[in-house]
Amino acid sequence: MPTNNSADAFTGLEAAIVLIAFVVVAAVFSYVILGAGFYTTQKSQETVYKGVEQATTNVQMIGQVYGETTAGGTEITTIKFSIGLAPGAPAIDLSGMNIVFSTPNSTQLTILNQSLDYTTTPATLSSTTFVAQKNGAGPNVRALSGTQQLQIAFNVAGIPASTVVNMEIRPGVGAALPFQKNSPATIQRINVLT
Secondary structure (H helix, E strand, C coil): CCCCCCHEEEEEEEEHHHHHHHHHHHHHHHHHHHHHHHHHHHHHHHHHHHHEEEEEEEEHHHHHHEEECCCCCCEEEEEEEEEEEECCCCCCEEHHHEEEEECCCCCCCEEEEEEECCCCCCCCCCCEEEEECCCCCCCCCCEEEECEEEEEEEEEEEEEECCCCEEEEECCEEECEEEEECCCCCCCCCCECC
């Protein structure tokens, strides 16, 4: 009995086409799944890096916190201290930084921010803004980077002797740096808050 070779060949060709179609569909499907996996992994990695960046404190205190008053004054009216960056920390924009200040006698927190009016001359100190300057003089600085040290200064309502002073530096990115100091028992022209 003769066999129909052309019919067998046609059936084999159909099977091969179906097999190739399945392989192509499976390859496209696996490419889409792998692409989605890589995308998800990348987004997860970005989230972890952003979380670490937000959780670490980039700003650190350098030296003492000083309270100043006018000659013969009995209350501290100006606060000054120096800040720098932690080793390896990225530069920060000071216009996004706030300083929160309070004492037990104050009725509310005072939140200070840097004025967005940057000029080549030092800004006048006020009780709502702070100034940041290199070495405490010269023009205001708008960013802190590398190994720079900047002096922060701002005015406050009078702080009497033996008063607890609470401050918190809140950079635009990174964790806040809270600290607590005490005014001395006797107010001098320049005082170290301990």
